[in-house]
Amino acid sequence: MTHTARRMFELLEPICLVTYFADECNEELAALGHRTYWDGYFASRAAPLGRVPAQVVHAAFYSFADGEAARHIPSAWETIPPEASLAARERGSAASLRRILGEELADSPGLVRAADLTTEAATNAPTEGRVMYAGMRALPVPGDAVARLWHSATMLREHRGDGHVAALVGARIGGTEAHVLSALEQGIHPPESFGRIHHLPKERLAAVMDGLRERGLVDADGHFTDAGRETKQRVEYLTDELAAAPYEALSPAELDELAAALEPITATLVAAGSQ
DSSP states (O other): OHHHHHHHHHHHHHHHHHHHHSHHHHHHHHHHTOOSHHHHHHHHHHGGGOSOOHHHHHHHHOSSOTTTGGGTTTGGGSSSOHHHHHHHHHHHHHHHHHHHHHHHHHTSHHHHHHHHHHHHHHTSSOOTTOHHHHHHHTSOOOSSHHHHHHHHHHHHHHHHHHHHHHHHHHTTOOHHHHHHHHHHHTTOSSGGGSTTTTTSOHHHHHHHHHHHHHTTSBOTTSOBOHHHHHHHHHHHHHHHHHTOGGGGGSOHHHHHHHHHHHHHHHHHHHHHTTO
């Protein structure tokens, strides 16, 4: 099932990425009155949690630096209800998928079957210890097949993300440190130039790199050590292991059917860069 979890992540992730890469979602959120991309991001992704304070969003999202959530929460909800941002995210994401996939694929029996099986998996995993996943599970599942596929893929993404956070906490890897290790895994050097962290204060990034060096995870030049690479691999393996539970709701034949149904959808999205 660990292999299955990794394979499904690879197939489903391009579906989820339209929310962040394509224009429609950002346009829908901007039309509500969100001033920036990040206002819309925090307002809509955190919305399933309810009107929680920034500290709770920071804890649940995990990967953002101190103070980043507080720049958007709760101010992004003061004039725009969380429910409105959530609905705009779903509308925009479904519209992006329909545009990229085209009418023939978006309206195909294969997509409907992929949506049904993805929903079956996404609604049959334990919620304990899965804050973001539990928030998504509390929402109604859309009736439209394209929106349902996006919604259920996003549920599974948040389920996996909750497990990834648990794996990082267990390895004593903080959010910014996790981005450094991801950058190195992608061959980005120096890792401080990675797009998710390059804007942080230089002193903050220097302190993170110093901490990783002290633990023997990166060397003096900012490259992986063997211990650092092994730590990253352990985190990824545990993330896959913790992400497997939803797929136990499907039989081996259904898992094969789901993979086959998703393959043309994923290939089309990857070719377009999910945008």
